[in-house]
């Protein structure tokens with residue numbers, strides 16, 4: 197099928213150069229407002245297009261895929277995480293799914309570092325003192341945090357982002373530990389100077405900071421459940437930039453309220469887009485609005501990846517970033 201005739205619907209506004217290129221290559225329908233599509237709009241989109249370009253705000257579930265028209269052949273996600281797409285149902289209907297891995301890695305790892313520093317160095321408390329004009333001047337005992345150097349970082353999910361976090365944290369003098377579905381090959385593990393923990397329970401119990409970097413899948417749902425969270429040291433800090441569902445957010449909130457955990461840095465939430473409301477006013481919790489990959493460079497590169505995936509498919513090949521149910 198010549199790529200000019202491929203009908204592509206994009207569910208959200210994308211960076212202007214990406215939209216321009218999509219218009220050059222395909223018969224593309226772009227979105228005017230920068231809001232998520234309603235369910236009715238998503239249904240209309242999947243009924244008419246050859247390719248849907250959704251993002252994390254679009255639930256592409258079995259019900260929606262069931263209403264797709266016969267032309268829909270590719271769901272080319274703008275984003276690395278694809279837990280909002282029912283890949284199994286798509287596959288059973290002969291619809292391919294692709295994502296944008298790799299280009300979000302460095303930016304998300306930077307946000308992990310920002311969250312770690314934000315919590316350990318009490319950046320939010322310092323900022324609000326300054327913004328409210330409440331600072332009384334330097335005091336040797338005020339706003340004391342803890343240093344990252346020498347602390348044990350436990351990375352849950354040592355893939356692309358986990359490894360990028362490991363490199364950055366090592367530069368801060370942290371000791372790197374990890375738990376992963378599979379142990380890294382020695383030639384990957386050794387340069388990271390990382391200690392592998394086969395038992396997540398044992399790792400969790402010994403770390404100063406945990407960074408969650410595995411995807412959200414059926415097997416990672418509440419991987420950090422109430423029981424596991426209780427294994428953490430009371431001085432430990434939890435960082436989550438993966439997906440809210442990996443961490444039992446209510447259990448985390450209860451522990452923070454009870455002083456059983458020193459703090460948390462969160463970019464993603466389980467309960468609604470804003471997370472458990474009780475987290476909001478805790479001085480030891482830094483909350484960001486899902487901005488791990490939010491850089492100009494990263495969003496352009498994500499757009500380029502989407503275009504390569506769609507163009508490769510239009511040219512009759514499998515998209516290079518195809519995801520399959522086995523990856524869950």
Ligand SMILES: NC(=O)c1ccc[n+]([C@@H]2O[C@H](COP(=O)([O-])OP(=O)(O)OC[C@H]3O[C@@H](n4cnc5c(N)ncnc54)[C@H](O)[C@@H]3O)[C@@H](O)[C@H]2O)c1
Nearest residue numbers: 277300304353354355356357376377410411437438488489
């Ligand atoms: N906050 C953000 O803006 C943002 C940006 C990009 C990605 N993400 C999230 O980060 C996730 C990871 O991205 P990535 O590019 O590093 O993915 P990746 O596939 O490269 O790495 C994920 C790692 O998790 C491991 N894993 C999977 N299931 C596991 C389990 N049950 N137990 C232990 N380890 C397990 C995998 O083996 C892999 O090593 C994405 O799926 C997405 O949800 C968030």
Ligand SMILES: O=C(O)[C@H](O)CO
Nearest residue numbers: 252275276277300489
């Ligand atoms: O997974 C990602 O790439 C980000 O979380 C946005 O979707």
